[in-house]
Amino acid sequence: MARAMWILVCTFAMHAFAASAKVVNHTFRVGNLTVQPLCEERVVVAVNGQLPGPTIRVNEGDTLVVLVINESPYNLTIHWHGIFQKLSGWADGPSYVTQCPILPGNNYTYRFNITKQEGTLWWHAHVSWLRATVYGALIIHPRAGRSYPFVKPHKEFPLILGEWWNANVVDVENEANLTGAAPNISDAYTINGRPGDLYPCANNNTYKITVTQGKTYMLRIINAALNNELFFKIAGHNLTVVGIDATYTEPYITDVVVVAPGQTTDVLLVANGPTGSYYIAARPYASAPILFDNTTTTAILHYNNSTSVAAPLMPVLPAFNDTPTAHRFYSNLTALRSWTHKVPLDVDEHMFITVGLGLEPCGVNATCAGPSGMRFAASMNNASFRLPTTLSMLQAHFSGVQGIFTDDFPDTPPLVFDYTNANASQLVSTTLKSTRVKRLAYNSTVEMVFQNTAILSVENHPIHLHGFNFFVLAQGFGNYDNATHRSMFNLVNPQLRNTIAVPVGGWAVVRFIANNPGVWLMHCHLDVHLSWGLSTAFVIDNGPTVSSTLPPPPLDLPRC
Template sequence: MEGLKLSLAWILLLLAASSMASAAIVEHTFHVKNLTVSRLCKRQVITAVNGSLPGPTLLVREGDTLVVHVVNQSPHNITIHWHGIFQRMSQWSDGPSMITQCPIQPGQKYTYRFTVTGQEGTLWWHAHASFLRATVYGALVIRPRDGHSYPFPKPDKEIPILLGEWWNADVVELENIAVATGVPPNNSDAYTINGLPGDLYPCSKDRMFSLRVVKGKRYLLRIINAAMNIQMFFKIANHKLTVVTVDAVYTNPYVTDVIVIAPGQTVDAILLADQSVGSYYMAARAYNSAPAVPFPNTTTRAVLHYSGGASTSTRSRGRGRVLMPRLPSFFDTPTAHRFYSNLTSHVGARHWVPVPRHVDEEMLVTVGLGLEACTDNATCPNGPKFSASMNNHSFVLPTTLSVMQAAFYRVGRVFTADFPDQPPVKFDYTNPNITQLNPPLLFAPKKTSVKVLRFNATVEMVLQNTALVAAESHPMHLHGFNFHVLGQGFGNYDPNRDRKNLNFFDPQFRNTLAVPVGGWAVIRFTADNPGAWVMHCHIDVHLPFGLGMVFLVENGPTPSTMLPPPPPDLPQC
């Protein structure tokens, strides 16, 4: 028996040594500085990382430690958020400005250090201060450890596809005006694929991403929606795609001819090059869930060439034709809902997490737009400002100290621990006429409010869209965790009707969810990661308007479940 114990100990030691040997330290330096680039017939100053748009793609394997030195040589405050990374025992590296850290000021630097564990697939990084995310972003690709394979046929090549938005304007100034006036910023001037608008825009004939493929080969497209404010439809003419991962979680293979992807989300899809040799457009355009809300009704496209096929330049000489996909209409909610609701997790795949069955915290949280009351009984010369709220709390970032620093050092008056489990008033949430009956519902108080969670508590949250100003699909992103999406639908959530249809076997498990327009979603997660974790709408203009809140997760009983002290180079306000 003693020999058996020693053998088991040696086996465990060897396994641990093997795991450590396969892990590496991956180190990068981000120089954040202004850059002048040409787009749409104009030279525009943007803020970028290492002189490129998008910024560098970071390649790691599961288990690696990523060390990124961020040197701020721009005139703006900056932070970097590693979107979807759990940040276990590296909570101070999450990156949202004034939640986990004060921003890196011009001329200053900060080193983000974290280990990537329990995740494989595509995530991304982006600025989390001001509107700088418009140009400060890039892919974060997590491959399996050495010796591990994908749970799908190995692709012949992997290609990041980053969807973005472009403004012929200073995006920081756009946000400043939007916050000051309470009016959403002007629509973007173009959509982009890998930083390029494509040939449907002015002066962009030769500014189009091009992908060359070989007939019979498989390609893993790592699709990221880095757009600021727009959900997107994405298609490739005459080709189907097989979704295999969302938000760095393996899914059951889902075959589709259209990808729908909200800001913040990632989708990995296999493209089989099985068509006739030639050229085919890949294209993306808006999915606008609220037809009354203005949006850029344009299309960005790139081109897929089969080796030996015609290039786009031959069109002008009449010797080639590039096929264009038929995209859904801008307002095609049925297609969007079909895609979002048909995704399921690959049960038993590496890092699969079963749904926790016991629930400790039950929450019903309304999300939507409202108005901000005029201050000091004054009249608003341009009318009331737009605002946004969750459970009638319109979130405001603190200004003197980050939420997590205030919690760690027990500094008072930075936040209030009063975020409610239920909306203060129950009403017909998706009735667009309800404000005529109860006008005060429009005006949520401005607060920096958090919800305190006991360590390891399981939270079930019903996210309920409202129609107080306009019903709109809100992509809700939770930092520090993935959550199971148990169900989603339209209208007001009715537990008597809807609960029996929830999926407890193989629901999608992700970090960003597009709550259906005029509808609801039920999510569940376990709060096993101490720290301050913001949950917010990833339509970028909605966060400064107030569509956010913070979960403050208490320490656990062991050193490995307690919030570590901040690193010595943590930026100061």
Template structure:
């Protein structure tokens, strides 16, 4: 009898919890959109005729169903960037990792729950360069009946999506980059909420405007949706208080500049406390590559912050003083000053580790292929790798389907825990030292790292100077991780561990590993499935800067991956 009442009480509690949750159902039609930018008329792929696409607003605990109908001429997938996808890996979205793409004329319903997350995430295409125009914000607010934000409620919340624009078909931009064996052509503009701003040709009216009232507080939900560039973001005459990063609350951090890498999001409170006037908000490049610099887009996008009645007092907006494009000190200061907000009931950083991994990553070379028409025949084509393995997507079926059906021959489970050789990783002499020449070449393979359910993982992410030193933003699907420490040069275990923050490290799903440096992160592998970790510079993903974690099922029914949905796309 006692057991009966215990089960009944658990069932009633579950019903009560479900009653507080809701169903958010949307339809995304991916199709052609006519748009004029920078003096040219273009046809782009977009969702529901919008660029950026619609903002998806949900509450923590909600179930989300998005019906994606592909009316474009391209294969498409949608990735819900930063969503944990607990037991719903089929909805994660990366092409040929968790699904085959949605073919033109077909559809697929992404269904997943939002559990244990609040803040700003986003969604975007995960095929080719299509996320240049197929992207939008994903806003997660506290569930019904829960406490509000752990900071004073802002008067208004405003998505700020920073993008990147080409006066070309972005699919062709990527194809040309891969055929040439070189990097992608630089973009023609940056954008704020899809608008380039008045510094670009034919764009004086294509400028984002935010109207504010004196004394009110605005939460800017800032997302870097640019393909290949980190950005500085400022608002003239105003400061910020950062309160969250990648949908994980941080201790309040005051700053006048936001540094944000592709894939990252920042929630920043801004008080409209300046004299009523017009002020520019601006975003421009943070270029972390060591000189000599390749061609890059060193332009500035800007919008206008307009106070009520400000047109009477100041017709000319004030421009913020932006950091130099290569100001690594400012970027590093911002990234390393973020700490996590400790909250009751939330998981904390694991102190004991089951799996240690040391991962080197960066660029490399590969012998020219016959279809690479302008490849450098002496040097070879550019590739990218992790632990000297350049990741190659499977072609017959997705990794997740192969794992679920136990199909052999699609991938190997021997991704190495460490590089083939330890050397002076950040010294540019690696490119000329004949004894290290083999490290310049990275074979193309499909390898994954198998992890036991609930194993505690520490990863040291070490940049290398092979080809170039660069700050790479690495994104892990399906998880947040704790950022323990980061620094420059070669990782030194004894010295680095003294700097580990094991008390209040902040969480992220995307980390910008310092130029010529390293970062140490930890996570608990408690979500079964296959999860890609890759550079969020889009040109580096097809070049192979990625690996995949295959996480085993757990011992209980609620820790076992469910079967694929009925409409799961087939290759």
């Protein structure tokens, strides 16, 4: 009866959108691919023999159907990063959260509608570190009859910033998990799968954009790197930011863009420089005093009427630790006023969430390679998240299966201390693994303060919430003080995001409406921190109507 009711509801919805919407079908064959970005051939996991994988283009209102065939040697899921998945949480993709993995030799069809979103998102693997090579752009154009809230660009280019290891990334992660130490750093960064001219053996392996003098272009910048935020710059040209995370912004002119892993930024580029060639470059914003890949990836912007044989002009990039430049960019963005959603003023749930690194015991009669013979861990409110292994959390929630998770994630940290003072924070340096979630009533408004901690070191953490956008009300440095910092809140046109880069040694305040029943992961998008447990999840109960009730799982949902 329940499934029949949902078929009726979905049929009605499809007829309602039939005038402008369509069904977009794709097939992803995920398998081994031999590539040579640098000096040696490597076998990686990729989609349809491409790196990056295929770009998906849809219009707002369309239904996307993607058959994923797993021909790789690893378990697999695909996450459609930033898609709301309204009443389609079974298609969200994080392993053991909304589904069990697609086993080698098996397949699963993801089906979902794309509504009330326009701009640039992306898709990627959400199991192990496979997203290092399993990723691609997901571009949402306005529906028929609607246009951009700015002059239509002459042409658009997706630019996906990636990260490359001269090793099997699954082995890199497994070795780190076994020893409890930090994983090996990457060997290169890439733009659309290519490292660029500054790396050895990278001749003729540089992505190139050709432009015409006087034309305007849209660059859809996606940070798909595993563990690094990136500065992005084009020599001799300014950029105008018009969108972030598939939401429109007030135009913001800048010569440098910063993108954290998981984030997207749409910029307009006017080809108004002297004819010639210019490097497009990206290198890390490294906010923590730790070892990192300090290399630079490049692409080339070339004017099509240029006869110059000179080398491309190189931009002057910010210093790796240039936090003022990063913060100025992140905090100056605001939502486009004519498209702004109304910020909810009445808050039902207040949460103060500490985020950062710590340690956990190595195990009985064992010694790990982390500090003090322990292993690295990461946590929110001193709870280090552990994924289940026998059933997905959404299946357990839907069917009322006990023992998979507990809904007792704390609203506040267990101890109040000077969060950004390293000496004081040693009081809570250890944490324990658990699968604790926060349960929310349907349509409740939630405000979260993310507070960075200096338990081991301070670092900018990109926190991603599945299933929702949130309003970024304010962000700053030091310890958050409600009495002082609340006056900084932008309640008029705050930026809307699905991933917030919480300032290094600082805080950020976000707010969202829990109007989508299901189970939604919230985690740091630095994959090393996700592996260590810097995540939790929200369980959102059904609403009072059929249209606010999670439907049954699809018949082909993978089983554990």
